[in-house]
Amino acid sequence: MAPMKLYGWAVSPWMARVLVCLEEAGAEYELVPMSRSGGDHRQPEHLARNPFGEIPVLEDGDLTLYQSRAIARHILRKYKPELLRSDNLQESAMVDVWVDVDAHQLEPIIRPVVFNVIIKPFTGSDCDQDLVDESIEKLKKTLEVYEARLSTSKYLAGDFVSLADLTHFSFMRYFMATQYAEVVEAYPHVKAWWEALLARPSVKKVMAGMPPDFGFGSGNIP
Amino acid sequence: MTPVKVFGSVAFTNVARVLVCLEEVGADYEIVDIDFHVKEHKSPEHLARNPFGQVPAFQDGDLMLFQSRAISRYVLSKYRTDEVNLLREGSPEESALVDVWLDVEALQYDPAMSSVFFQHRVVPALGGMPDEGIIGESVEKLRKVLDVYEARLTKHRYLAGDFLSLADLSHFPETYYFMEMPYAAVFDSYPRVREWLEDLFARPAIKKVVSLMAKDFSG
Numbered sequence: 001m002a003p004m005k006l007y008g009w010a011v012s013p014w015m016a017r018v019l020v021c022l023e024e025a026g027a028e029y030e031l032v033p034m035s036r037s038g039g040d041h042r043q044p045e046h047l048a049r050n051p052f053g054e055i056p057v058l059e060d061g062d063l064t065l066y067q068s069r070a071i072a073r074h075i076l077r078k079y080k081p082e083l084l085r086s087d088n089l090q091e092s093a094m095v096d097v098w099v100d101v102d103a104h105q106l107e108p109i110i111r112p113v114v115f116n117v118i119i120k121p122f123t124g125s126d127c128d129q130d131l132v133d134e135s136i137e138k139l140k141k142t143l144e145v146y147e148a149r150l151s152t153s154k155y156l157a158g159d160f161v162s163l164a165d166l167t168h169f170s171f172m173r174y175f176m177a178t179q180y181a182e183v184v185e186a187y188p189h190v191k192a193w194w195e196a197l198l199a200r201p202s203v204k205k206v207m208a209g210m211p212p213d214f215g216f217g218s219g220n221i222p
Numbered sequence: 223m224t225p226v227k228v229f230g231s232v233a234f235t236n237v238a239r240v241l242v243c244l245e246e247v248g249a250d251y252e253i254v255d256i257d258f259h260v261k262e263h264k265s266p267e268h269l270a271r272n273p274f275g276q277v278p279a280f281q282d283g284d285l286m287l288f289q290s291r292a293i294s295r296y297v298l299s300k301y302r303t304d305e306v307n308l309l310r311e312g313s314p315e316e317s318a319l320v321d322v323w324l325d326v327e328a329l330q331y332d333p334a335m336s337s338v339f340f341q342h343r344v345v346p347a348l349g350g351m352p353d354e355g356i357i358g359e360s361v362e363k364l365r366k367v368l369d370v371y372e373a374r375l376t377k378h379r380y381l382a383g384d385f386l387s388l389a390d391l392s393h394f395p396e397t398y399y400f401m402e403m404p405y406a407a408v409f410d411s412y413p414r415v416r417e418w419l420e421d422l423f424a425r426p427a428i429k430k431v432v433s434l435m436a437k438d439f440s441g
Contacts, residue, residue: 051370051374052326052330052367063319065319065322066322069321069325070318070321073318073321074314074318077314078314089299089300092299093285093296096289096291096295100289101289103328104328142274148273149273
């Protein structure tokens with residue numbers, strides 16, 4: 001059986017979200033590197049895979065998938081369903097809750113901070129400090145919810161690691177490279193949970209391909 | 223068997239999403255209103271159900287859930303039958319495509335629409351002026367998304383394939399409100415998308431939720 005192919009650039013947090021799941025699953029895959037600055041994602045060849053012109057894209061036999069969390073679910077359903085708790089209705093519901101919390105509550109707050117604080121200086125745009133400050137205030141309120149949750153269970157969906165935890169890694173990796181990491185570290189259970197994620201072999205492996213400056217500093221622009 | 227409980231008014235798109243799923247599977251449920259005017263959504267009782275102080279929250283016995291698409295998945299899985307399998311459980315390829323198009327709805331379609339709704343309806347209600355720049359940008363984003371939908375729905379009857387799924391149903395609530403705004407004309411250029419929407423809006427489950435939403439506004 002041909003290995004799955006994952007298209008994109010490894011520094012992308014959306015790409016890294018999927019890479020962590022591939023590594024956790026121990027699945028065979030081939031990373032097909034694409035160039036963001038070269039506009040590979042806007043070429044007809046890529047639009048045929050993903051009409052939204054985005055990465056990552058997964059090819060698994062005849063199946064072509066996009067949207068990073070949908071790809072992650074497919075990989076885990078196929079190779080490591082315990083990370084979705086597919087066999088337990090209540091537990092899988094909790095996994096789904098916290099995957100959506102990442103998508104709708106956390107990522108929308110930390111993404112603009114990462115973009116303004118890390119990327120904009122390299123692309124010659126001004127950091128929108130008001131937006132960053134607003135986002136940090138929202139983040140504190142959101143982290144209170146995470147802290148309360150992680151005070152009662154070891155991981156987000158329960159006392160078991162799941163996609164709910166793994167999905168958080170990639171954007172947090174970049175956020176925690178900014179001066180605002182201390183905001184997260186002020187919440188002891190969130191901090192411990194984050195450190196547990198960082199200790200996972202899959203996370204260490206994927207993080208090696210994610211320089212904190214997205215590659216801009218070393219000239220390896222994605 | 224105790225009916226499941228949905229906390230929040232059906233006027234909210236995220237609550238309506240869950241109700242459509244409950245109606246599709248024919249489950250017994252009860253709606254418990256949460257009164258935003260008296261800040262009930264920030265009360266300790268409600269925060270115990272939804273720690274973000276939002277609606278919906280959902281209770282099935284001891285299980286308390288929030289995030290409308292997570293609740294929807296639970297409902298469709300719990301009450302699944304051979305005839306009503308809207309997550310396409312049992313078929314890895316089909317359920318993967320449902321996941322793709324549900325995320326497209328959540329992360330591409332819905333934000334563009336809700337941005338327009340917020341500027342056009344919510345901002346004036348709060349005493350402000352709609353930002354036409356934001357509206358224009360959001361309508362453009364929506365157009366690009368609809369270009370993709372038109373092509374997709376030209377090849378398949380529904381978004382994930384030739385079968386109805388949660389991915390299609392999840393589009394209903396935000397679309398329902400969008401169609402009441404002048405910007406609805408953006409859909410005029412997309413005949414297959416319009417047919418797909420007409421198909422959805424003709425479903426008894428959706429008609430039932432629409433009637434609940436209409437009652438809610440007039441009440």
